[in-house]
Amino acid sequence: MMSTVANEEKKFIRKTAGYEVKPHPQSDRLYHLELDRQVIRDFFAKIKAEDISVQHLEYTPYARRIVAYYLLQLAGEDLQDVLRGIIQDRESGGFTIGLRDESLDTDDYVIFSTALSHIVGTPNFDAMTGKYYARFTVAHTDNSDSYLRQAYRRFTLHTDGTFVDEPTDWLLMMKMKEENAKGGESRLLHLDDWAELEKFSTHPLANYKFTYKAPSSKNVGQEIERTTFFKVNDKPCICFIDQFAYPETIDQAKYLKELSDSMENDKSVIELELPVGDLVMLNNLFWLHGRAAFEVNPDLDRELLRQRGCFASI
Numbered sequence: 001m002m003s004t005v006a007n008e009e010k011k012f013i014r015k016t017a018g019y020e021v022k023p024h025p026q027s028d029r030l031y032h033l034e035l036d037r038q039v040i041r042d043f044f045a046k047i048k049a050e051d052i053s054v055q056h057l058e059y060t061p062y063a064r065r066i067v068a069y070y071l072l073q074l075a076g077e078d079l080q081d082v083l084r085g086i087i088q089d090r091e092s093g094g095f096t097i098g099l100r101d102e103s104l105d106t107d108d109y110v111i112f113s114t115a116l117s118h119i120v121g122t123p124n125f126d127a128m129t130g131k132y133y134a135r136f137t138v139a140h141t142d143n144s145d146s147y148l149r150q151a152y153r154r155f156t157l158h159t160d161g162t163f164v165d166e167p168t169d170w171l172l173m174m175k176m177k178e179e180n181a182k183g184g185e186s187r188l189l190h191l192d193d194w195a196e197l198e199k200f201s202t203h204p205l206a207n208y209k210f211t212y213k214a215p216s217s218k219n220v221g222q223e224i225e226r227t228t229f230f231k232v233n234d235k236p237c238i239c240f241i242d243q244f245a246y247p248e249t250i251d252q253a254k255y256l257k258e259l260s261d262s263m264e265n266d267k268s269v270i271e272l273e274l275p276v277g278d279l280v281m282l283n284n285l286f287w288l289h290g291r292a293a294f295e296v297n298p299d300l301d302r303e304l305l306r307q308r309g310c311f312a313s314i
């Protein structure tokens with residue numbers, strides 16, 4: 001996918017003393033942010049000086065916002081408007097940012113991703129891990145109950161939060177570890193780049209309330225009813241995952257299957273490479289995400305951290 005959005009329209013491109021916002025090398029829809037190296041070093045020096053650990057962030061919610069504050073102090077307060085602006089911008093809705101190899105410590109990755117998420121909004125509770133974030137590994141074998149950890153098949157395009165009873169406005173995924181991994185890129189699709197959006201979003205079943213139920217590993221007992229399409233700012237948004245929707249008729253099943261197949265085969269799907277220590281943050285209302293299959297390797301070891309949440313109201 002190229003040149004749906006011309007560079008001159010990319011309104012968030014800028015360079016300040018603390019950071020630079022660039023076009024993303026892999027997608028015209030996304031931005032890549034580069035923090036100044038000294039900002040990254042000073043951030044972790046401050047974290048160490050204040051003795052802030054991952055456990056402290058897990059146990060003390062205000063500490064999560066304090067690390068966001070430290071990062072803004074160092075990078076420049078305007079970073080908050082830029083990050084929120086990008087995530088809310090329908091033309092874009094996504095960026096990548098990383099630690100530029102300034103740290104290889106996964107505890108630092110958790111702290112950094114926490115600062116980023118709390119600059120943009122508030123993470124939801126992730127029942128799978130019982131924390132505000134989840135770390136999970138994809139390896140050669142898997143005995144779980146969903147496709148999340150299955151390495152050798154495509155994890156199809158979906159949005160997050162389909163089966164929870166709260167808004168899931170954004171999603172953050174950070175690459176924690178990647179060894180003996182070929183493939184496994186993040187597959188991403190912006191709703192406005194999907195050739196058949198109109199067909200599926202105006203279909204009679206587009207506003208049907210499907211029942212969503214999660215398998216037991218997600219630790220979410222309740223059932224939720226959600227329409228596949230809904231409007232925000234008069235633009236279509238989507239809530240969809242193939243694995244957890246329970247259609248009641250053959251026609252409904254065909255609608256869901258055809259929708260999934262259409263997205264999977266769309267020529268605008270991006271296969272994003274995300275190096276260790278980088279994260280991608282996306283608007284979850286109009287971006288779909290999934291994962292390409294990995295090549296078979298008994299020593300495959302790949303770990304991702306995710307957070308998803310809602311926009312800040314203040």
Ligand SMILES: O=C(O)CCC(=O)C(=O)O
Pocket residue numbers: 148155160185186289290291304306
């Ligand atoms: O493993 C991945 O790349 C995708 C994970 C994902 O979609 C999720 O955790 O919601």
Ligand SMILES: [Fe+2]
Pocket residue numbers: 158159160289
């Ligand atoms: Fe997901």
